[in-house]
Amino acid sequence: MLASVARPGRAGSFPGPERVLCSFRKQTARSQMTCPPEESPARVPIYFVTHHEDHLPLALGMLRAQVFAHRDGALLAHYDPLPIVSRDAAGMHALWKRHGRGIWLFSDYLWSQEYNLGLAAAVKAADRGNITVHGGPSAPKYAQACEQHMARYPQVDLVVRGEGEQTLVELLEALAGREAGEGLDVLSGVAGLSYRSQGRVVRTPERPRIADVDSLPSPYLGGHFDHYGGEVVAAIIETNRGCPYACTFCDWGSATQQKIRRFDLDRVKAEIEWIGRKGIQVLWIADANFGVFQRDVEIAAFIAETKARFGAPREVVVNYPKNATEKIAEIVKIFARAGICGQGVVSIQTTDPETLRVIRRDNIRVDKYDELARIFREEGLPLSTDLMIGLPGATPASFKADLQRYFDEDIWVKAYRTQLLPNSPMADPDYLREHRIRVDANKFLVATASYDEKDLAAMVSLWLGFNILDGYGVLRYVSRHLQWDHGVPGTDLVQRLVQGVQSAPGSYPAIASMFRNFNANRPAETDWARFHEEIGRFITDAFGVTMDPALRTVLRANALAMPSPGRAMPETHHLDHDVVAYFRDHLDGPGGRRLADYPPGEFRLEDPFGLCRTGACGVEQYDSHQVFFELTSPVSRRRSVPNFVASAPEEALAD
Known part of the structure; x- marks a missing residue:
């Protein structure tokens, strides 16, 4: 209620x-x-x-x-x-x-x-x-x-x-x-x-x-959960109520009529301590915009202190502010230093100006996300973003542009189908008529004035391919080399691969098998060398890129970065070109040099999370905004402590 x-x-x-x-x-x-x-x-x-x-x-x-x-x-x-x-x-x-x-x-x-x-x-x-x-x-x-x-x-x-x-x-x-x-x-x-x-x-x-x-009295401090029973994994608290935004797809702002009302800080801390004393591993902060107030940094520090005292919580799930600020980075840094699983998640949903106007979200400054990404990169903190598939006003082109934006920033993306919430502004009958919104039996949007069902299928297919190839790192190295040195955008590679597998799966059996089986079964048993060799052939066929030593190097690096059973970690490999220096130059600066211009270099890989143990790659996070699949290297994406290991020291995180 x-x-x-x-x-x-x-x-x-x-x-x-x-x-x-x-x-x-x-x-x-x-x-x-x-x-x-x-x-x-x-x-x-x-x-x-x-x-x-x-x-x-x-x-x-x-x-x-x-x-x-x-x-x-x-x-x-x-x-x-x-x-x-x-x-x-x-x-x-x-x-x-x-x-x-x-x-x-x-x-x-x-x-x-x-x-x-x-x-x-x-x-x-x-x-x-x-x-x-x-x-x-x-x-x-x-x-x-x-x-x-x-x-x-x-x-x-x-x-x-x-x-x-x-x-x-x-x-x-x-x-x-x-x-x-x-x-x-x-x-x-x-x-x-x-x-x-x-x-x-x-x-x-x-x-x-x-x-x-x-x-409103606290159910935690009043003893109302003392006899709950079961194996409790997560507890939810509110530090405030309200949301200043009125995004049409969400019922939060409309339900709370904008003004944020804060619970007493001592009460919030007492509830966190209760959760820590009970050994509950996941703390879900149910605020619409945790991090909007300076006191939220103090709350994060108290969560870290509680974890140090009681060993819990080990994971914190939050909704960060829409207009992102430096406070988010400070909060995530506190969690990282405390060994708490929790990363910066910015719910951008889309950067397309027309879609933002239609969903009444155009009062949110998109450039703040770029600033936040810079801060997180400089501080070495984990960051991801949420996108929505099939918002009113969206098109396949605008959704592809959203994916490309965060590909360029090398930020994890998690995308969701747009669902019609019954109490959201989008469910207003006038809004439904204006934007010609149609939904399926589960209230997922299937068509609007800006896209039809075929367009939606194209967006979903693009996302599924992007999630495998970039989110899990299956082509993270290869796709960036193709973009940086050959001008082929990363989303173009994903799109062509998806279309190629759909039209002629027999031409590239290893690639087709990857798309068919990866999401259902993710053990570390793929023949990565064979898969990436086939990717090289596809790139040559589809884009006319010559199979030169630079492409061979990045294909090998990407295959090595994928987990496989029985590997004795850490490993150090000698590559014909210094992939680490190449990536650092392009991710942290203006880049400009082609991989072929780099001398030979070493590629060191570690497995702090046990991904090369058979079956370990199928482990899912409670909150799956970060992916534990690509092995750790000097240029792998920064990850927080996972929630599926008993402990994860600071050296387990990428530099």
């Missing part, structure tokens, strides 16, 4: 609605009980529906803490807020069997909504007297969308719009005074609700934002 909390990572593995409903019914049949006794208990139970065994659900914790604190606990005379414990559908059934009819709270996100709707259907089928309350970013706020949603899902009794803490306690107060048999119209005076009444959906006025966020 708390709309401001960001997504905590991987989706869960709960079944869909029909399987949840079936599981709940089977449990009921086994207990030979159609529903609990009709008489009302002394106190009405409140059920908090959880989804991830390994994540502490901040939104639900904030709600439970507010119920306990409201009017000095006055609601506890009427309600029994059950402990927040990690439970699957069968566990929820057992809880219902024990406590009976009550109020069920669902926090709907893209990854939890299907499960929530299934469980809501199950509990309503078991007892129509259960009241299901849905909130969160995927509970639609637009009037027409909300009515359609509630018509489609009759198991949804109430939808909470926006921040849920105050709405919930007022809702509970109203329901506590309801007479027997009285409907939900007792909620007409509670702002921020949509509810069912006599066959129609009633929409109450909008609720103002919570002005004093420190009036």
